Amino acid sequence: MAKLNVFDRMQKLDRRWIYLVVALAIILPLIIPFNSKTYVTEPTENVYKKIDSYAGRTDRAILMCFSHDASTMAELFPMEVAILRHCFERKVRVLTICFMPAAKPLMDYAINTAKEDYDVQSGVDYLSFGYKPYSLFLITLLGMGDDIAEAVETDDQGRKIENLEIMKEITNYNEMNLVIDFAASAAVYSWIVYARARFGVNVAAGITAVMAADNYPYLQSGQLIGMLSGLKGAAEYEKLVDIFAMNKDEYGNPDPREFSKEIIKESWIKLSDIENRKYKTARIGMNAQTVAHVMIIVFIIIGNIGYFVSKNKENHIG
Amino acid sequence: MSFEAISNFVAAILTLFIFSFLYKDNPFYKFAEALFIGVSMGYAIPLVYENAFMPFVYTPIFVEHKFIIIIPALMGSLYIFRFTKNLSWLSRYPIVFGMAIVGMGVPMSIHSSVLVQMRSAMLPMDNINTIIIFIGTVTILLYFFFSKAHRGFYGKVTNVGVWFLMVGFGASFGYTVMARISLLIGRIQFLVGDWLGLIK
Incomplete structure (x- = not known):
């Protein structure tokens, strides 16, 4: 049986772990508030x-x-x-x-x-x-x-x-x-x-x-x-x-x-x-939003790296 | 225990019931879902009765004796026949009157969605924004022109349109992610702040 690398493991990850990470990314900035800057458009x-x-x-x-x-x-x-x-x-x-x-x-x-x-x-x-x-x-x-x-x-x-x-x-x-x-x-x-x-x-x-x-x-x-x-x-x-x-x-x-x-x-x-x-409800919420967005961007980057690594591996095997 | 504390407790428990679906489907989720539908309908029916039926049907006919109202009231009640197989055609008559609104909307929609939008796309190209708007509008319109094959120079121009579309879809997707996270934040703010009192 072929050994799974970190990206293969992530692609098979139970999505409930993702939900848990998202929940933590929102709960923690709400409980431990910080002042994220609000730019007015x-x-x-x-x-x-x-x-x-x-x-x-x-x-x-x-x-x-x-x-x-x-x-x-x-x-x-x-x-x-x-x-x-x-x-x-x-x-x-x-x-x-x-x-x-x-x-x-x-x-x-x-x-x-x-x-x-x-x-x-x-x-x-x-x-x-x-x-x-x-x-x-x-x-x-x-x-x-x-x-x-x-x-x-x-x-x-x-x-x-x-x-x-x-x-x-x-x-x-x-x-x-x-x-x-x-x-x-x-x-x-x-x-x-x-x-x-x-x-x-x-x-x-x-x-x-x-x-x-x-x-x-x-x-x-x-x-x-x-x-x-x-x-x-x-x-x-x-x-x-x-x-x-x-x-x-x-x-x-x-x-x-x-x-x-x-x-x-x-x-x-x-x-x-x-x-x-x-x-200040919305501004407190935007603190959590900031952290959640950074997390989602990281997920997207990791997901894309994983996709290209897996694709590259398949091409080598093929 | 105050009324607010009790209502927060009930709302928090129901929120957790709904969130439990993220783990897997379960009877608590189903209970909360059914309760929500029931409460929404139970709330809406008397509100509509009080604000629509009473002032626009009952009061004019039975209190003010404006008997002419009976005609539109009967016409409206034909909607109920949607639920019968044989007489469902009767419901088309009130729909016909409703379609008059569409007629009224056509010229105004053309004005707002086409004419004014076209005018705002025809601005002097004296800054980068108007130049981008011009290129985006023209290339996307050309992309949706299917009477000519998208090959050669024309294909390259329509490809630019595709890039503009992708940017548009990306913006929509980004906003959608933001919206969904905002909804989750709202609920968690309620649970952590209003219920547990942990947000200062």
Whole structure:
């Protein structure tokens, strides 16, 4: 019987050992955290800048559309919380909606998680339109271009939205001029095709990494004003909120800063200094992601070396 | 024990049941899978009833007496006949009305996916990005032109298109790996952080 070399043995390795190594590569960096640097990309910056430009304005609002269920919560939930935190901190009016039954509890959970630390009121600072059946998606989407109060009518508590404080200066996409769709599917495409093309509304995407490559062409053509891609996008946004929106002066009082690339370069945030874990979830996750990626690259290199060694051996035998 | 601690414990045990499939198929995995489907449906049905049937069927007909709603309501109920062999053809009528949306989508999709994308590929070639976009778009389009054999100079040009496609597939694959690892990280963060309290 021919003696197996190390590469032959690896090719016959039980895949459950690989699962164990992957689990350890993720668990250890989570328990023993380190500060992996988060580089902020332009699509994320653009979303931040757009939202921040509405700070303190009562005649502007953003719409967050939750188009995902719990299966992709790990990637999308941290970005939703980061954006809501940004809005609550900078007094940007937020409207939320979902067209999937399974998205409703996630939408409520995101709002409740972010508002814990702020004195914000439903109907004044934010408003949840609640769950609307998917069959009404297009009717609602197009209807909001004319009159939101007519297209949606009631919020998730059954109140007529036209009577609410938050809607006093918000009529249609002219005021609700940014839609961010959080999706693990092509849902954002509908906003581009119908809301962007028909009404010229600014559309941004908070999407799972799987969907990112598909959406880059829309980013390049300007049909998406910005994009948060997976856990990395969420980590970038968390960082921007900490650097700019949450900036404090020397006495510890809130002192939000204007966006600047120079400040991003100079800023170094130690994760252990942020007390509340909900505001650094994505960045902690990216520590584990970094280690897991290095491990996968090593696996791919070893696998390829093994493949060529085995092929070379077969050629010699042949 | 607080409600949060109990719900975290239940969620953690169910997560471990699902993860047990990585070792091999087992009854715990099957139990968690069936429970998930049941809970999802149990949650969705009353939500849809409350948010679709009540405001759009019951209230308009029985409270506001808008009897015209009976026609679309009956039309919609024809979907149920999908489950019968002999009368399944009746379900095609509501589908016909649904297809109207496709008609509306065609011109808008052409605008967003073709015209605007074409315009953004026709930028002045004054930087490296637009040059790459131009070469990539043209060579890939030529690769998918099958009326001419991919030989000689033309074959070399289409080969460039293949390289662009491979880069695109590589980017998609890289993002997919990142996404899958992120999902695992999310669950492990829950187990190690929320349940066991080991993440600071």
